[in-house]
Amino acid sequence: MRKLLIFLFCFLVLPVFAQNATPFCTRMSTRIQVKTRPGNPKYVTQYSKEQFLKMTQANFSPYTLGLTVAKPDVTIEVKPKLTQQLEQICVTLSDVTIEMNYPTLLVYIDKKYVPSSCEYQTIKEHEDYHVAVASQALAFFKKDVEKVVTDTVMNLSPKIVYNRGEIKPAVSKYTATIASALQPVLDHIKAKLDEKNAAIDTPEMYQATTAVCNNW
Numbered sequence: 001m002r003k004l005l006i007f008l009f010c011f012l013v014l015p016v017f018a019q020n021a022t023p024f025c026t027r028m029s030t031r032i033q034v035k036t037r038p039g040n041p042k043y044v045t046q047y048s049k050e051q052f053l054k055m056t057q058a059n060f061s062p063y064t065l066g067l068t069v070a071k072p073d074v075t076i077e078v079k080p081k082l083t084q085q086l087e088q089i090c091v092t093l094s095d096v097t098i099e100m101n102y103p104t105l106l107v108y109i110d111k112k113y114v115p116s117s118c119e120y121q122t123i124k125e126h127e128d129y130h131v132a133v134a135s136q137a138l139a140f141f142k143k144d145v146e147k148v149v150t151d152t153v154m155n156l157s158p159k160i161v162y163n164r165g166e167i168k169p170a171v172s173k174y175t176a177t178i179a180s181a182l183q184p185v186l187d188h189i190k191a192k193l194d195e196k197n198a199a200i201d202t203p204e205m206y207q208a209t210t211a212v213c214n215n216w
Helices: 049-056 118-140 142-154 164-198 203-210
Strands: 004-009 031-037 042-044 066-085 088-109 159-161
Touching (some): 049 066, 066 118, 088 118, 088 142, 118 164, 142 164, 159 164
Parallel strands (some): 042 088
Antiparallel strands (some): 066 088
């Protein structure tokens, strides 16, 4: 399950001129939001099991009847705040928004089973469990992600630059720092998802599932 980090830079805050009597570029006040958008699964039924396993290059067991492909996407959106004093421009972050979602959430079911069949409905029920695991993981780990981002931002320092061409590299460095801090927790989420999914992809579950219908 691959994780994709997309960096969006939104320069929406216009520079303001600081008064000489106030400290310049000494603190960063940042609002942090973490959003989740699980999305809806798309059921794909035009391929055989052999075809969709080959297409997805997924790890599977001999007990695979269907396949859920959930590829999470973590987007980091930052909004800088710019404050200018004489020739100096102070770059800080006014907002950091993290969105965790599943732009790819596909459920493959062998084309030989028509939707009205017992076999199709049994496979769908099993795969819907995997869909629920993926969706619930976003909400479950939301606080962990929020804590990592909050702690990371608290340790960032304002950056003084001397021309507008230096603003984007400064913001990019902030974003890269946040992304790097997030990677361990994202790896942890993946490991837990694999663990939860493996818990029902067992010989016992396969036997119980196939016992429900007659035409496998």
